[in-house]
Amino acid sequence: MTGFVPPKVWKWDAQSGGRFEKINRPTAGAQEEKELPIGKHPLQLYSLGTPNGVKVTVMLEELLAFGHGGAEYDAWLIKINEGEQFGSGFVSINPNSKIPALLDVSTDPHTRVFESGAILVYLAEKFNELIPTDPCARAECFSWLMWQMGAAPFLGGGFGHFYVYAPERYEYPINRYTMEVKRQLDVLDQNLANRRFMCGDEYNISDISIYSWYGPLVIRTLYKAQEFLDVESYRNVVRWAREVEERPAVIRGRRVNRTWGPEELQVPERHDTSDLD
Numbered sequence: 001m002t003g004f005v006p007p008k009v010w011k012w013d014a015q016s017g018g019r020f021e022k023i024n025r026p027t028a029g030a031q032e033e034k035e036l037p038i039g040k041h042p043l044q045l046y047s048l049g050t051p052n053g054v055k056v057t058v059m060l061e062e063l064l065a066f067g068h069g070g071a072e073y074d075a076w077l078i079k080i081n082e083g084e085q086f087g088s089g090f091v092s093i094n095p096n097s098k099i100p101a102l103l104d105v106s107t108d109p110h111t112r113v114f115e116s117g118a119i120l121v122y123l124a125e126k127f128n129e130l131i132p133t134d135p136c137a138r139a140e141c142f143s144w145l146m147w148q149m150g151a152a153p154f155l156g157g158g159f160g161h162f163y164v165y166a167p168e169r170y171e172y173p174i175n176r177y178t179m180e181v182k183r184q185l186d187v188l189d190q191n192l193a194n195r196r197f198m199c200g201d202e203y204n205i206s207d208i209s210i211y212s213w214y215g216p217l218v219i220r221t222l223y224k225a226q227e228f229l230d231v232e233s234y235r236n237v238v239r240w241a242r243e244v245e246e247r248p249a250v251i252r253g254r255r256v257n258r259t260w261g262p263e264e265l266q267v268p269e270r271h272d273t274s275d276l277d
């Protein structure tokens with residue numbers, strides 16, 4: 001118990017502390033005039049190699065691996081810790097000021113897409129790839145995709161924030177979000193007990209979106225919480241994440257817009273296939 005009594009009307013008169021205090025604010029919109037660069041390819045991605053960003057670079061690499069030349073892309077780096085998501089050019093593509101944001105310059109007018117789930121659907125439909133056509137299978141795919149979009153904020157904004165980024169470790173939120181994340185892992189584990197991929201035998205955009213968050217959680221070091229969450233006990237999730245992670249497009253996509261970790265895995269910007277070779 002902190003004894004904190006909320007005021008009648010909340011005012012932004014103090015920094016809250018924690019990793020993101022410098023970029024978090026209670027208002028939306030552009031904070032400075034700044035155009036975005038546009039490269040030579042049909043698709044312009046403005047992003048960073050976080051789990052939400054990785055979803056899109058994996059998808060683009062999958063599309064290229066399937067032979068869709070129209071999925072060639074420029075991946076520009078948006079440094080969210082330096083506030084680049086609040087530049088006027090970025091805000092015109094994503095009024096929500098969060099990566100990833102995509103601009104399709106092959107359409108007239110250009111098509112902007114924001115929210116990683118919407119970008120996956122847009123690309124899957126544009127190239128008719130990694131999305132089932134049968135209505136029943138499509139509904140299952142959208143269900144898991146939307147599950148991820150709704151669930152991940154509890155993992156990242158809830159568990160990850162309070163376990164890693166908050167200025168102190170508070171018992172109540174850590175317990176609350178740990179309970180929820182373990183429940184989510186159990187949901188995934190039970191689903192994957194009888195299925196090779198999230199929707200059955202076929203890999204699709206729901207696997208890409210869920211892998212990007214829960215893969216690094218169970219087979220890598222996301223939030224350094226592997227022991228705390230006992231991730232090994234979600235055996236089906238671990239088995240599935242390992243299979244997804246072996247895909248060449250996943251290996252490539254994970255490196256794009258990455259600016260941390262081992263040097264050989266960092267490709268801050270991607271403007272040509274050879275940037276990843």
Ligand SMILES: N[C@@H](CCC(=O)N[C@@H](CS)C(=O)NCC(=O)O)C(=O)O
Pocket residue numbers: 023024050051052053080085097098099100114115116117
């Ligand atoms: N629901 C959004 C979430 C995007 C998101 O939270 N992006 C984070 C990085 S992973 C971001 O840009 N944060 C910057 C900020 O909050 O200012 C999506 O899936 O695209």
